[in-house]
Amino acid sequence: MSYAFLKGHGTENDFVVLPDAxxxxxxxxxxxxxxxxxxxxxxxxxxxxLRAIRRDGRWFMDYRNADGSVSEMCGNGVRVFAHYLHEREGEPFPMEIGTRAGVKRLEQAGDEYTADMGAPQVLGETKVAVGDRSWAAVHVSMGNPHAVAFVDDLADAGPLHDAPEHDPAVYPDGVNVEFVVRRGEHHVAMRVHERGSGETRSCGTGACAVAVATALADDAPRGTTYRVDVPGGTLHVIWTDDDRVLMTGPAVLVAEGRTDL
Incomplete structure (x- = not known):
């Protein structure tokens, strides 16, 4: 059996899109x-x-990590998904997309897309470790779990071939771990190890978690825009007065065809 596929990415966090209405x-x-x-x-x-399937009258983003495991949410993925739905399925903006972390609303502005990622949950402090080094981290949920650790240098996390150590009682299903350095006022850079995928070039929900943790550390007023640099580009995140996290960044489709994999 052969079937259609597309390939896309958001700040070089890349995905295979499977149409399957x-x-x-x-x-x-x-x-x-x-x-x-x-x-x-x-x-x-x-x-x-990203499997594109219709459920309960709307498009649903059935997202799977590279190892085949199911995940609740993907921030870069939902922008790629919206771009696909607009370009190939004719869906207009604003657009509502079902996910395992609830319905996400997306808007388009030129070549970039803004996703309303919903309300963050700040769930306290935890700890992560790589080898013989460990760091305090902030536990943030963006529908999926994150541990945000501020470091002196992004190289401190090492090659990140393996998942950083974490408390299994806090994260029984694994965790995305973000290592963060400051670049300037309201400007940070990060690396990320995503559960089920390894180190990636970007993580949209991770950038949201990082912006939330940094805003709390800065005691920044709601509505402050944070620039989050990832290895694959730049995302902008706002934590609004009404407790929503808005993430803006690019999404592109780069290939399509058929496969029998």
Whole structure:
């Protein structure tokens, strides 16, 4: 069996998009198929898979990590997903997309997209470690779990081949870990290790968690825009007066075709 696919990325966080409006093509979407598609040597390559399926009268982003595991949310992915729906399915903006972390509303402004990521949850302090080094971290949920650690240098986290150590009681299903340095006023840079995908070039929900943790550390007023540099580009995040996190960044489609992976 062959089926259609597209390839896209948001700040170089890349995804395989699978059109499957009525769910007849991919069934339950097996972890093995996801891993085959995301394989960067024998497959198409990606940090995850975005299956476009309709549920309860709206488009639903069925997101899977590169290892085949299910994830609640993906910030860069939802922008790529919205771009796909607009370009290939004719969906207008503003757009509402169903996810496992609730319905997300997206707007378009030129080549960039703004996603209302909802209300963050700041859940206290924790700790992460790489090798013999450890750091205090802020536990933030953006629908999926994050540990935000401020470091002196982004190189301090090492190669990040393996997941940083974390408290399994706090994160029983794993965690995305962001290492953050300050670049200027309301300006930070980060690296991230995403559960199920490894170190990636960007993480949208991670950038949101970083902006929230930094705003709290700065005692910044709500509505302050934070610039978050990731290895694959730049995102802008605002934590609003009404407790919403708005993330703005690019999304592009770079390829499409058919495969029998």
């Amino acid at each position: 009525d769910g007849s093509v991919h069934g339950d979407l097996s972890p093995a198929r996801v891993r085959a598609l995301c394989d960067r040597r024998a497959g198409i390559g990606g940090d995850g898979v």
